[in-house]
Amino acid sequence: MYDGYPDFQNIITIAAQRFIGAYQQSNAYFLYPESLGIQAADPLPFSLDIVRSSSAESIYSWLSFTTELQYDSGQWLAEFKQQNPDDTVNILPLIAGSLGFDVPIEYRSNLREHSFDATWYSAQYIRFIILLNSESTQLIEDTILDKTIGFNARLDGFIEGVSPRLPYSIEFDPSVLMAMLTDNVPGTPTVDGNRVAFSYDLLTQYLYQYITQLPLKISPALPGNNPAGVRTFCQALLDRLYNLMGSPCTGPANSNTAMICLATQQESGRAIFDLDTVVLSVRPLCFLLDPFTAAQQIARKSPDAIIHRTTAPLLPEGKRAIDVFYTYPSGLDSSVSVDIQLSLPVGNIYPYEQKKTGQLTLDQSRLTFDFFRNSLEMSPFFYQIRVTYFRGGNWQSIFGEVMQCNERFLVLDPTSLPCKFMTISLDEAFALQSVIRGLYHSDGWEQNLMLTGEAPDCSYPILGDKTYADVEAHELSGDGIVLLPRPVTLTTTIGAYSFPQFGSQQARISVCLPEGVSGAEFEFEPQNPIHSTKYTFTHLHNTFDYKWTVTSIFACGFRYKSIGGQWSAYVVGDQTINFTGER
Secondary structure, three states: OOOOOEEEEEEEEEOOEEEEEEOOEEEEEEEOOOEEEEOOOOOOOEEEEEEEOOOOOOOOEEEEEEEEEEOOOOHHHHHHHHHOOOOEEEEOOOEEEEEEEOOOOOOOOHHHHOEEEOOEEOOOEEEEEEEEOHHHHHHHHHHHOOOOOOOOEEEEEEEEEEOOOOOOEEEEOHHHHHHHHHHHOOEEEOOOOOEEEEEHHHHHHHHHHHHHHOOEEEEOOOOOOOHHHHHHHHHHHHHHHHHHHEEEOOOOOOOOOOEEEEEOOOOOOOEEEEOOOOOEEEEEEEEEEOOOHHHHHHHHHOHHHOEEEEEOOOOOOOEEEEEEEOOOOOOEOOOEEEEEEEEEOOOOOOOOOEEEEEEOOOOOOEEEEEEEOOOOOOOOEEEEEEEEEEEOOEEEEEEOOOEEEOOOEEEOOHHHOOOOEEEEEEOOOHHHOEEEEEEEEEOOEEEEEEEOOOOOEEEEEOOOOOEEEEEEEEEOOOOOEEEOOOOEOOOEEEOHHHOOOOEEEEEEEEEEOOOOOOEEEEEEEEOOOOOOEEEEEEOOOOEEEEEEEEOOOOOOOEEEEEOOOOOOOOEOOOEEEEOOOOO
16 A cells, blocks of 8 residues: 555665665665755746835835755665665655754744745655745845854754554554653643643663663564664654654754754553554654755846846725735646635625635746725635546646635645645756656546656646656657666656666676686676676576676667677676687
């Protein structure tokens, strides 16, 4: 059911770099992100749009930027492939949480008090649209123009994966366990007093150190001589504790400590965890971000490229404008559309319900709806989002719930949509060699997909549990076609390392020598010739592990010949050679 999800039971560490296996997909791994930065693109995806208005009630500005999760594609990735030549590596999909700013206390800004949800995210890119009041606008403008010292931000996110499956059962009282954790692990009660925020690492370490002293009935007993197994047990326990009483937690913006919240338990009870069951859980991670340096460098030469100023027209008497800010799903094609309907209820000024619908489009991130003012006070409005897709010759729709908004504006995030989307992207470097073609399947609905350097993204609604995409790479400079060996089941970016043929390769060569021949020398050469390798086979040493590096998945083989003989055709995989040379 969760094929292709990260598997928390299969984590490999090479030096400081972590790789996590894919559940039910052998030889497939994800690479953990190392850092976060503003997306490196031209033009820079960063802007401050300032709206001048005579009305103090108007939105003053909005800050828009796209961040990029950065992955190590160098030494550790090459070393991993050397140790695991048949494995594929994909970047780890992250569930974007919220962003907070580490605003110095001397600045007057409401940025310090709030965290902001992403308006869209894929496997590698996360988009934010942040609405600012007058004071925060002035602070951000001065920061971009380098008139004041810049400050950092922090992104909290989660990895969703399959918890370890272990042959243990745990029985406990959640209230007693929570009381012990609260008394012994540093934690901070939330404002409402119903939850406690813990450092994820400190909580994991405490469980590991004191697991035998906690009020838990564990069956069978934990082994005393398997530290790695006990640590995995504690991680599986914490996964299920989070599922039972956990919630996301935004940590301090000046810290890179990942946090989770656990709910306080007022009444005694009984919980049983069977660790051998397959369950999804989430684990937190966070990154510090410098959001302003790249924009400052551009603004020194061309401030208008980053800061955009407009003057809002005055509204007619009795009118009300509501702005909706959004990010359009990347690569959504013409078979799918997204729209939103806003409504104002009957009021004491305008005696009729008002409804208006607007379509979200790729070329903008703001919709403005004009209504007659319905009340002497600023009244709430209601909205409903619809996703429409073409299927079986008809347009079919998925409606979200009717939601209420008490603000003067609305910022949509991915949870606002009535369904989830799968976004598949093409790695920029891989796009120089190939295009991706394939077929997207979701609950019987099928759509052709194609990714190119000019159109590197595609997004489709997830209509049911059985959702995946079969894809293949087509060579730009030839007619080579390479099938991705496993279906895509999660939002991802497809690159060269997504294919097992890329990077370090190894083949076992066995040579059968006739009687009377003491030995034979063979030469091996990769399909993309870098250098050749020679090896002499004898009756005693008749096997050889030939290793080579593939730089293009469309030229992934090797050839061989005996000294003085002819080259073979290009081959892949293990080879058995019957040598028939002269005695």
